[in-house]
Amino acid sequence: MKQTPVASINTVAKRLVGRGNLVITRKSVRDSLVSVAALIGCQVRDPNGKTIGKLVDIVVRHGEETYPPVSGLIVKVANHKSFINGARISKLTQKEITLSSTKINLENYQRRPGESLLDADVLDHQIVDVDGLQVVRSSDLYLAPLDKEIRVVGVDISFVSFLRRLFPALIARRPTPEHVLDWAMVASLTDSTGVVRTSSSKSALSQLRPADIADLIEDLAGREQGALIEMLDPDLAADALEEMEDDELESLLRGLPAERSAQLLARMEPDESAEVLRDLGSEHRESILSAMEKSVAKQLRELVSFDEDLAGGIMTTHLLIVKESDTVASALKLLVENKERDSSDGVVVVDAKGQLVDHIQTVELIAAKSSSSVLDLVAKPFPTSVLIDTPIAEVVEEFSNNRGSSIIVVDEKNKPIGRILSDDLVDALSRSRPRGFSKGSGVLS
Amino acid sequence: MSINKMVAKRKIRLAAFLAVMGPGVIAGLADDDPAGITTYSQLGTQFGYRMLWTLVIATAALIIFQDLGSRIGVVTRQGLIGLVRQKYGARAGSFSAVSLILANLGTMTAEFAGVAAAGQLFGISRYITVPLTGLVISYLVLRGTFKKAERVFFALSAVFLAYIIAGFMAHPNWSSAFKGMVTPSMPLNHQAINIATATLGTTLAPWGLAFIQSYAVDKRLTRDDLKLLRADVWVGSLLTGVIGFFVVITCAATLNKEHIFSITDASQAAVALKPLAGSLAKYIFAIGIIGAALLAASILPLSTAYSVSDLTGSPAALDDNFQEAPLFYSTFAAITIIGGGLIMIPGVSLVWILISSQILNAILLLPLLSYMYGIAKDKKLMGEFVAKRSSLNIYGSVIALVAVCVIAQFWFLFHN
Numbered sequence: 126m127k128q129t130p131v132a133s134i135n136t137v138a139k140r141l142v143g144r145g146n147l148v149i150t151r152k153s154v155r156d157s158l159v160s161v162a163a164l165i166g167c168q169v170r171d172p173n174g175k176t177i178g179k180l181v182d183i184v185v186r187h188g189e190e191t192y193p194p195v196s197g198l199i200v201k202v203a204n205h206k207s208f209i210n211g212a213r214i215s216k217l218t219q220k221e222i223t224l225s226s227t228k229i230n231l232e233n234y235q236r237r238p239g240e241s242l243l244d245a246d247v248l249d250h251q252i253v254d255v256d257g258l259q260v261v262r263s264s265d266l267y268l269a270p271l272d273k274e275i276r277v278v279g280v281d282i283s284f285v286s287f288l289r290r291l292f293p294a295l296i297a298r299r300p301t302p303e304h305v306l307d308w309a310m311v312a313s314l315t316d317s318t319g320v321v322r323t324s325s326s327k328s329a330l331s332q333l334r335p336a337d338i339a340d341l342i343e344d345l346a347g348r349e350q351g352a353l354i355e356m357l358d359p360d361l362a363a364d365a366l367e368e369m370e371d372d373e374l375e376s377l378l379r380g381l382p383a384e385r386s387a388q389l390l391a392r393m394e395p396d397e398s399a400e401v402l403r404d405l406g407s408e409h410r411e412s413i414l415s416a417m418e419k420s421v422a423k424q425l426r427e428l429v430s431f432d433e434d435l436a437g438g439i440m441t442t443h444l445l446i447v448k449e450s451d452t453v454a455s456a457l458k459l460l461v462e463n464k465e466r467d468s469s470d471g472v473v474v475v476d477a478k479g480q481l482v483d484h485i486q487t488v489e490l491i492a493a494k495s496s497s498s499v500l501d502l503v504a505k506p507f508p509t510s511v512l513i514d515t516p517i518a519e520v521v522e523e524f525s526n527n528r529g530s531s532i533i534v535v536d537e538k539n540k541p542i543g544r545i546l547s548d549d550l551v552d553a554l555s556r557s558r559p560r561g562f563s564k565g566s567g568v569l570s
Numbered sequence: 571m572s573i574n575k576m577v578a579k580r581k582i583r584l585a586a587f588l589a590v591m592g593p594g595v596i597a598g599l600a601d602d603d604p605a606g607i608t609t610y611s612q613l614g615t616q617f618g619y620r621m622l623w624t625l626v627i628a629t630a631a632l633i634i635f636q637d638l639g640s641r642i643g644v645v646t647r648q649g650l651i652g653l654v655r656q657k658y659g660a661r662a663g664s665f666s667a668v669s670l671i672l673a674n675l676g677t678m679t680a681e682f683a684g685v686a687a688a689g690q691l692f693g694i695s696r697y698i699t700v701p702l703t704g705l706v707i708s709y710l711v712l713r714g715t716f717k718k719a720e721r722v723f724f725a726l727s728a729v730f731l732a733y734i735i736a737g738f739m740a741h742p743n744w745s746s747a748f749k750g751m752v753t754p755s756m757p758l759n760h761q762a763i764n765i766a767t768a769t770l771g772t773t774l775a776p777w778g779l780a781f782i783q784s785y786a787v788d789k790r791l792t793r794d795d796l797k798l799l800r801a802d803v804w805v806g807s808l809l810t811g812v813i814g815f816f817v818v819i820t821c822a823a824t825l826n827k828e829h830i831f832s833i834t835d836a837s838q839a840a841v842a843l844k845p846l847a848g849s850l851a852k853y854i855f856a857i858g859i860i861g862a863a864l865l866a867a868s869i870l871p872l873s874t875a876y877s878v879s880d881l882t883g884s885p886a887a888l889d890d891n892f893q894e895a896p897l898f899y900s901t902f903a904a905i906t907i908i909g910g911g912l913i914m915i916p917g918v919s920l921v922w923i924l925i926s927s928q929i930l931n932a933i934l935l936l937p938l939l940s941y942m943y944g945i946a947k948d949k950k951l952m953g954e955f956v957a958k959r960s961s962l963n964i965y966g967s968v969i970a971l972v973a974v975c976v977i978a979q980f981w982f983l984f985h986n
Binding site for chain 2: 250261262263264290291344345347348375376379380
């Protein structure tokens with residue numbers, strides 16, 4: 126390990142300084158990195174130095190800790206793959222793996238939930254580089270002693286480390302930590318059970334913007350896509366899903382279990398959820414809706430039933446409605462209660478019959494006396510409203526005539542049932558633009 | 571216009587685009603590159619209608635594996651080489667990449683040979699045409715204007731559709747042609763094995779397999795697009811086969827009938843178009859060759875470079891500069907320079923290069939097809955699209971067939 130080219134690691138370390146407590150920046154860790162790729166195939170010995178077998182794979186346990194500890198080794202003993210518990214490792218360096226006792230229990234390895242095999246599941250597989258916002262392949266993984274256990278601390282994504290592994294053992298066994306990402310800054314997407322719950326990558330991922338996460342999701346497919354979604358906080362996942370391309374989202378939902386889709390769609394803006402549900406087809410749609418809370422499902426069913434080229438088909442049903450007689454204070458309270466999910470910039474005022482009276486902006490409410498009634502604030506200009514079956518072309522016209530940022534959608538009795546924000550309109554119009562095959566890197570025609 | 575209609579219109583436009591110039595059709599036409607036309611011409615000239623069945627099998631194999639490639643690309647969103655690395659490890663990944671690079675290098679050399687041969691029909695030396703081609707392609711690709719140019723090449727190579735008319739005008743013996751398609755028979759000699767292997771290698775080209783898969787990945791095609799993509803792949807592959815068929819019967823009805831049994835240069839191959847174009851035949855032939863060669867030559871280095879960056883796992887884009895994607899540009903440059911350089915060796919036989927590069931293709935197909943087979947049956951990777959027993963049997967038979975050809979090839983090589 127003495128030959129470790131510390132210089133290149135230092136460059137990485139410098140880049141990562143200030144990113145909190147990343148262990149790869151610690152000198153003690155840098156000086157004791159053990160390459161997993163170089164370790165596979167090594168001899169495993171007993172305390173007397175007698176060879177027991179060859180290392181086939183390393184099992185790690187993902188839990189709440191940032192750096193997953195080694196929970197065992199898979200060793201080939203006399204042509205039979207056996208599991209050796211991690212507690213029996215007395216020494217693990219680049220040159221030798223020694224066990225603590227001569228007596229070993231040879232058991233068959235059974236994959237347990239939350240465990241993954243470093244060689245079979247992680248090495249050469251795709252991982253998400255949260256820092257660089259891209260999907261990359263791991264060329265090598267590094268172990269180091271940390272908090273009394275041997276843990277995975279870093280991922281090497283360099284080409285040099287990949288090339289090294291092609292050579293005979295003499296060269297291949299020499300680690301070349303070139304471009305190492307701290308394990309806390311990556312999200313590993315593969316394991317045997319489908320779910321890797323690494324708290325670290327969860328927190329690293331939670332720092333990202335939903336649009337960036339959407340891009341990462343779109344770079345992946347199948348199991349990896351599912352695994353990334355699982356790692357995300359549901360609210361963040363829902364935000365990211367809203368940013369995805371329509372057909373990408375549709376294809377993603379086809380691959381997810383109905384319960385998971387239901388959970389995410391319920392958290393998305395109702396109009397966005399309704400749009401993708403409409404595209405999914407009735408069978409799949411019903412299986413998702415039936416996994417939802419009844420009231421949410423009912424609302425979405427109604428939205429889905431609207432034609433998507435009418436106002437009802439693109440509106441969001443999330444409205445904050447107050448009565449004329451309510452006080453300013455209660456209106457403000459309603460706004461605060463809904464600050465999490467609502468992008469509304471004010472409240473809609475209705476009369477005793479529930480008919481639309483006005484839309485009052487948050488600023489007006491703040492400026493008013495909190496004990497006064499909402500009715501006192503009702504004044505010109507009155508909001509633009511359209512009927513639920515207004516064609517989108519007319520909605521666009523209304524928008525450009527009135528220069529507002531939203532339009533209220535009412536039913537035939539003039540009761541407000543939804544709003545169309547300008548971004549909903551942008552979505553609806555951009556959907557109609559032919560996409561062709563213009564996506565991609567441009568490398569291939 | 572209603573959104574519904576607009577969406578529907580988008581789908582239609584997409585379908586229209588795919589039908590006319592989708593990756594499957596591009597790969598199909600680029601498959602009828604100089605090497606393809608020469609191999610098919612040789613097949614018809616040497617053996618008449620007798621070995622048409624090899625083309626039928628090769629076309630079926632092309633459809634089957636292009637279809638598989640597009641499915642793997644859409645389902646896994648990973649390129650072939652990257653997947654091999656993930657599933658079989660670093661060494662296997664590199665081995666598959668080297669196989670692909672060698673095959674593509676051979677085919678690239680063949681494209682230059684085609685341009686050189688076509689140039690000679692106009693009386694221009696290959697020492698002018700080859701470097702010029704290299705420069706033109708590099709310029710178009712690096713300037714990013716090759717997409718427009720590609721359409722021109724595409725149109726030029728469509729000249730080969732002339733073979734279909736020429737085929738009818740040459741009054742071929744249709745019943746012999748039909749018999750040749752359905753009754754497998756061949757003389758058991760080195761020449762026949764050579765041409766059968768080259769036919770497999772040029773039709774089921776390695777680069778096409780990697781290209782279709784990377785295309786699906788790069789354009790992020792979804793499972794909904796898969797139907798269209800598969801239709802496109804079927805059309806493109808059949809197009810390759812149909813053009814190939816008419817090349818073979820045209821040569822069988824003209825050259826072979828006139829007891830010319832081997833093609834040694836391009837002007838001979840062009841004679842086959844005489845019934846159609848008379849004295850213009852060789853120019854039409856030359857234009858088609860140049861178009862197809864440039865079409866393939868503008869995709870080949872890029873597709874190769876894409877696969878290499880797929881191996882390393884660092885996605886490359888054309889708007890990256892050299893510092894950002896050194897491997898990408900190095901691969902591109904190496905393929906172009908070596909390919910062109912080989913043709914500049916004085917005295918090298920162009921027809922020999924054209925056909926032997928396709929035999930090389932067939933040899934290198936073996937590892938690539940086998941890896942695709944392994945990926946196709948991997949439930950973890952393919953999910954619900956995992957190949958059924960019956961499909962696996964078909965893939966296996968194609969691989970076995972290629973293996974038999976390659977083994978026979980080596981047997982004759984060492985027993986003559």
